[in-house]
Amino acid sequence: MHRLTGRAAAEAAGMASSPGARAGSLFPHCANPRCATGWMHLWRSRRVPGFEGRWACSAECMGELVAAAVRREMDGGDAISPPHPHRMPMGLMLVEQGGITPAQLREALEGQQRAAEQTGETVRLGEWLVRSGVLGEPALMRALSAQWNCPVFPLASYRPEEVAGAMPRFLSEAFGALPVRAAAGRVLYVAFSGRIDRSLSYALERMTGMRVAAGLARDSEFAGAQAGFLGTPAPATRFLEAASSWVLVRAITERIESKRPVEARLARIHDTYWLRLWRRAADGPGLPAPGAVEDLLATVGNSGKSTG
Numbered sequence: 001m002h003r004l005t006g007r008a009a010a011e012a013a014g015m016a017s018s019p020g021a022r023a024g025s026l027f028p029h030c031a032n033p034r035c036a037t038g039w040m041h042l043w044r045s046r047r048v049p050g051f052e053g054r055w056a057c058s059a060e061c062m063g064e065l066v067a068a069a070v071r072r073e074m075d076g077g078d079a080i081s082p083p084h085p086h087r088m089p090m091g092l093m094l095v096e097q098g099g100i101t102p103a104q105l106r107e108a109l110e111g112q113q114r115a116a117e118q119t120g121e122t123v124r125l126g127e128w129l130v131r132s133g134v135l136g137e138p139a140l141m142r143a144l145s146a147q148w149n150c151p152v153f154p155l156a157s158y159r160p161e162e163v164a165g166a167m168p169r170f171l172s173e174a175f176g177a178l179p180v181r182a183a184a185g186r187v188l189y190v191a192f193s194g195r196i197d198r199s200l201s202y203a204l205e206r207m208t209g210m211r212v213a214a215g216l217a218r219d220s221e222f223a224g225a226q227a228g229f230l231g232t233p234a235p236a237t238r239f240l241e242a243a244s245s246w247v248l249v250r251a252i253t254e255r256i257e258s259k260r261p262v263e264a265r266l267a268r269i270h271d272t273y274w275l276r277l278w279r280r281a282a283d284g285p286g287l288p289a290p291g292a293v294e295d296l297l298a299t300v301g302n303s304g305k306s307t308g
């Protein structure tokens with residue numbers, strides 16, 4: 001009866017159960033539309049692994065579900081989260097708000113460009129202005145907040161251990177993002193440094209089943225808070241550079257088949273595929289404990305545009 005308890009808990013946590021495995025349904029149905037097993041699968045004692053709330057009768061059928069999910073992520077990920085429309089350039093906004101003069105803007109843009117030519121690294125204009133003492137951080141945060149139309153999250157009393165299971169540490173570092181707080185298991189507050197990454201927000205919504213409220217954080221607070229987050233116990237994370245999408249599908253399927261998670265989900269953040277496996281059903285709504293999940297982060301080589 002252990003697995004029923006697990007599924008009941010998963011349902012309580014808001015995870016969709018496999019369509020055929022609802023209470024009252026005698027036999028589960030394989031979610032692979034091209035499943036060729038027929039009634040034989042009733043003799044297979046599989047309830048796990050689960051993938052995106054569904055169940056497949058065999059490794060072959062799981063491979064089909066995974067291939068469809070990889071195709072979906074490859075084709076649709078960017079279209080669903082377009083870049084933020086019509087953002088006013090930071091310099092213009094600061095001048096309009098009276099934070100800096102047009103002359104200061106011109107000077108900063110020139111200095112920023114000179115530095116970029118010398119170091120090969122472009123410092124964001126706002127950051128440049130704060131560094132050169134022209135602009136205070138509070139004024140910069142007001143402008144950024146208006147530019148991105150989002151709040152500024154204070155991180156002074158940040159408690160990283162409460163959100164330790166939210167996401168792989170690599171994603172925090174790669175996209176300048178920090179899970180801040182999970183409110184009532186329904187809203188996940190995520191702070192970004194300098195710019196909001198909608199692709200990551202969207203992936204987090206799908207992974208956690210929570211609404212993501214994105215905001216900005218002051219650079220002066222972000223670094224320390226992020227160091228705290230990076231220092232908390234994290235879900236086990238593997239990295240994979242797949243030569244093609246076919247290799248990616250095979251690797252994900254093998255991972256799911258060998259780990260037999262109660263649930264697994266796939267999302268893409270720009271070029272990074274994020275597979276998360278739930279080792280056990282959630283105790284309730286909200287973020288999983290770091291030990292309850294494990295992550296696989298993968299990129300696909302240039303040749304891998306077709307899943308065949």
Ligand SMILES: [Zn+2]
Nearest residue numbers: 030035057061
């Ligand atoms: Zn099947």
